[in-house]
Amino acid sequence: MTALAAARTARGPAFATTGRAGTITLEPADPGRDAATLRSWLAHPASAFWRMDHLDVAGVRAYLAGVAADDDQDAWLGRLDGEPTFYVETYDPARVLLGGVHDAEPGDLGMHLLVAPPPADPAARRHGLTDAVMGAVVRCCLAPRRAGGLGAGRVVVEPDVANRAALAKNAAAGFRVLREVDVADGGHTKRAALSVCAAEDFAASPLGPGTDPAPHLRPGLAAHAHRHLAAKALGELAHERLFRPEPDGEAGPGEPGTDGRGRYVLALDGVTYRFTARTFALEHWVVDPSSITRTAGPSEAELPVDVLELVAELQPLLQVPDDLVATYLEELSATLAAGAAKRERELTGASPQVPDLAAALVPGTAERRDAAGDEHRRAAAFQATEAAMTEGHPGFLANNGRIGFSLDDYRAYAPERGERVRLVWLAARREHTHLALGEGLTEQGLYSAELSGAERAAFADRLAARSLDPADYLYLPVHPWQWQHRLPVTFAADVARDDLVPLGPGADEYQPQQSIRTLFNRTRPDRHYVKVALAIQNMGFLRGLSPQYMRATPLINDWVAGVVEGDPTLRACGFEVLRERASVGYTGDVYHRTATPNAHRKMLAALWRSSPVPRTAPGERLATMASLLHRDARGRALATALVRASGIGAEEWLRAYLDAYLYPLVHCLLAHDLAFMPHGENLVLVLRDGVVRRAFMKDIGEEVAVLGDRALPAGAERVRADVDDEERARVIFTDVFDGVLRHLAGILAVDGVLGEGRFWAVVGQVLDRHAAEHPDLASRPGRGVDLRAPRFAHACLNRLQLRNTLEMVDLADQSSTLLYAGTLANPVAR
Structure with missing residues (x-):
């Protein structure tokens, strides 16, 4: 049923709207x-x-009768506060006037x-x-039928130019x-401006209700976001010893052996911060965001908590290079x-809360029995x-920069969306x-797995249509943002010359x-991940991929996988x-x-990485x-929810996680001199009943080091880093x-789940168990790695980004570009 026909079946109630002009x-x-009035x-x-x-x-009466008799047209009388004020015709543009x-x-x-x-007066x-009438008419046309409107998807008009x-x-x-068109209307042809208006067009217009x-x-x-980031800034920058908050009078930190909660003060030039934290x-x-106050001058006039202002006030201590301050502030603003x-999405229910996430990660008995649908549930x-992740990197303050993304880009491509x-x-x-190509993989095998037969045929046809031989080309996937x-x-020149x-x-x-x-492939979750170049600035780097650097990526992955798979x-x-199975790059x-060398060399490349779902x-x-x-958004931690859902004790849960994460990383280091980049997004955990049982390591080609x-x-020498035992332990x-x-x-x-003393005791036990089970590794010549040493060098991440917001480390020589702030006491020291 068309909108017009539906309106004809519901002629009784009038559409009504009230605004400044009246009803x-x-x-x-x-x-x-109505004929005389309209006349x-x-x-x-x-x-x-x-x-x-x-x-x-x-x-006029005959004209109105003709409209009423036509199934493709309708006539409407409009009133303002009960008085006849306007006349409207609606019609099916496919059948009337515009066919x-x-x-x-x-x-x-x-x-x-x-x-x-x-x-006249x-x-x-x-x-x-006229504005009020026009707005009401368009609103009526677009309003759903249940609200008394005509339920149109778009309103079409053809006024004389x-x-x-x-x-x-x-x-x-x-x-x-x-566009402009010629429209025949009652024996007269007019040049008309054919125009359309959809609901979103009207809502954003001056006569519409407005949009945000x-x-x-x-x-x-x-x-809320300012306070969250300010709390993180105070905590992480204090952790990196860029400043030292002092106890705030009598409400200072707890005594040794207590929970470490206290009130602290940070006095800057003319501005003072006070907050409650646990150390x-x-x-x-761990700074309480709601506790932060910011005051100015001797009178301590209260100021809003603003993380951008906080960084500006800290600039004498942070010492971001003058020519890069604005870039850092832009990343922080983003x-x-x-x-x-993220907060809005959580509060509106657009992203799941921790109870929902935990429920999905701890399947019930009925779900476990339904093996046929389980792969879909695993991927989902x-x-x-x-x-659902909201924090980004836990250490970096400006970790969602994405400079280059518009608001529409953010909505389309941000992971949290x-x-x-x-x-x-x-x-x-x-x-x-x-x-x-990695071991055992062929070009045909790669493209046959990643592209359907219909896609490969279509691509070949499109090349042939341009008189190009498909055999002369390789297929390269790019991010839609990168394409646009x-x-x-x-x-442009490369595209123009084919x-x-x-x-x-x-x-x-x-x-x-x-x-x-x-x-991640949602259509076919068993297929590879695809990693592509994306020329946006984010967290200290332009997120490109180097074709030259990636030539050896499958080779390196095969070697690392062989080492890992060959170790009992x-x-x-x-x-x-x-494993990163294949890479492709245009030069x-x-x-x-x-x-x-320049960043533009890193804009056209991609790699394919195995999916964990089939495994x-x-x-x-x-x-x-x-x-x-x-x-x-309510402060509930997923780790806490998983511990409680697992049905086992917190120490047992932690030990299972460390056995899957810490134990193998220590073994890779001591047995094989292998070092990964084992931060949160580079590990995919496998859970059963809420307990971590094993782990997949990813991002091998760019991050692994020997x-x-x-x-x-041959060809893998770039991953070697000749370092001493102290750096090996780091x-x-x-x-x-x-x-x-x-x-x-x-x-x-x-959260009161496990005290930190017991936490680190379990960490120490895992290290000791590895040492006891592998006594031969401790006696390896020239390998004096001591993971229970009293102290270790304090490497600082934010200091790197603050020093150079455009390229915080040299990926080819990361070790030499690290920054340190003394040493930290090892919580698992003997």
């Missing part, structure tokens, strides 16, 4: 009742564009409006009447001109905006958890493109992961790597021929390790103890 109603026109309006010069001034009352000139869409509804001529005229008043009023109501394009940027949401091992601060948006729970995207595929000329913002501009040929979007839908440029201890732990652009069993669930540090002189395959101290476990220890202690 406006629409009702079906009655030829006998008087049509005879007025202001109605000249209707071209009906020649009709008498009988003629052949308008490509009508389902739900299109044509509309004509005639407002009663203004009174200017004093009697009502200011804003010479009718400037109508054109202006249409524009004010949100109508978009599609950024509803997350509201004072309450922003204030833990590794100089870990992080603030993302925090407000995994990706729901991935999208959980939206699905389709990759855009390019054909890259083979002579300028390198495809690296980089390919047609930065690589070295890069856009083939269109692929069929599979992907979901962005926390690393933002890595995408690691097999017993269930520790595996998600035919002019940027690869410049004398100096799990019914009843198992997958979750990013970052989820163990997640708190929802810290010794062991033999490497792989565990910095990346695991300080980077992950101190945060988890704080969460479990604050």
Whole structure:
């Protein structure tokens, strides 16, 4: 049923709306009742564009009767506060007037409006009447039928291009001109501005109700995000010893052996911060966001808590280079905006809360029995958890920068939005493109697995249609943002000469992961992840991928996987790597021929990484390790929920997690000189009944290092880092103890699940068990790694980003670019 036909079946009730002008109603026109009124309006010069001034009352009555008898048209009388004020016609534009000139869409509804001529006496005229009438009519057309409207998807109008008043009023109501057309109307042909208005067009227009394009940027949401980030800044920057908060008078920190809760003060130049915090091992601060106050001057006038102002006030201590301060503040501002948006999504129920996440990760008995549907549930729970993460990196303050994303880009591509995207595929000329394949994989095998037969056939046909030979090209997936913002501009010459040929979007839908440029296949979860270049600035880096750097990626992954799979201890732990099976990169652009390396060389490359879904069993669930540090909008921690849902003691739960995470990492280091980047998003945990049982390590090609002189395959030498035993130990101290476990220890202690003393005692027990089970590793020549040493060097992450917000470390030599702030007491020291 069309909107017009539906309206005809419900002529009884009038549509009504009330605004500043008064109450406006629409009702079906009655030829006998309304002909004389309409005749008087049509005879007025202001109605000249209707071209009906020649009709008498009988003629108007006959005209209205004709409209009423036509199934494709309707006539409506409009009243203001009960008085006849305007006349409206609605029609099916596919059948009336616009047939052949308008490509009508389902739900299109044509509309004509005639407002009663203004009174001769200017004093009697009502200011804003036409605006009010126009707004009411469009609202009626677009309103759903259940609300008394006509339920149109779009309103269509075709005013004469010479009718400037109508054109202006249409524009004010949100109508978009599609094009000019010739319209035959009653023996007269007019040049018309064919225009349409959808609900979103009207809502955003001056006559519409208005829209909020950024509803997350509201004072309450922003204030919460400011406080959250200010608390993190105070805690993490104090942890890195950029300043030292002092006890605030008598309300100082707790005595040794207490929970460490106290009131602290940080006095800066003219501004003072006070807050309540708990302190833990590794100089870990948990600051209560609601407790923070900011005051100015001797009078201590209270100021709003503003994390951007906090960083500006701390600049003498932070010493961000003058030419990079604005970049850092922009990344921090984007992080603030993302925090407000995440908060809004949680409060509105758009993202799941911790009880929902925990329920999905701890399947019930009935779910465990349904093996047929379990793979789908594994993937769905995994990706729901991935999208629910709100913190980003637990240590970095400005961790959601994403400079280059617009608001629409954020909504489409930010991991926390959980939206699905389709990759855009390019054909890259083979002579300028390198495809690296892992062990046992062929080019045909890769593309046959990742692209359906229909896609491969379509791509070949599209190349052939341009007189290009498909055999001369390799297929390269790119992020839709990269295609829109980089390919047609930065690589315009390459596209124009057919070295890069856009083939269109692929069929599979992907979901962005926390690393933002890595995408998980939601259509076929058993297929590979795809990691693509994304030329946005985020957390100290332009998120590109180097074709040259990735040539060796599959080779390195195969070697690392061979080491891991060949070790019986690691097999017993269930520790595996998600192998990066293939990489592809284009180097035919002019940027690869410049004398100096540049970021533009990292904009056209991709790699394929194995999915963990096929390597799990019914009843198992997958979750990013970052989820163990997640708190929802009500402050509930997922780690706490999992401990309580597991049915086992907190120490037993922790030991199971450490056996899957810490134990194999220690073994890789001591037995094989292998070091990974084991932070939250680089580990995928496998849980059963809420307990971590094993783990997958990912991001091997860019992050793995061999810290010794062991033999490497030809082409893999770049992963070697010759370091001493102290730095070898920092792989565990910095990346695991300080980077992950101190945060988890704080969460479990604050929640009353497990005291930090017992937490670190379990960590020590796991280390001792590994040493007892592998006494030969302690006696290896030249390997004096002592993970229970009294102290270790305090590596600082934020200091790196503050020093250089554009490239905080040299990926080819990360060790030499680290920054330290003395040493930390080892919480598992003997």
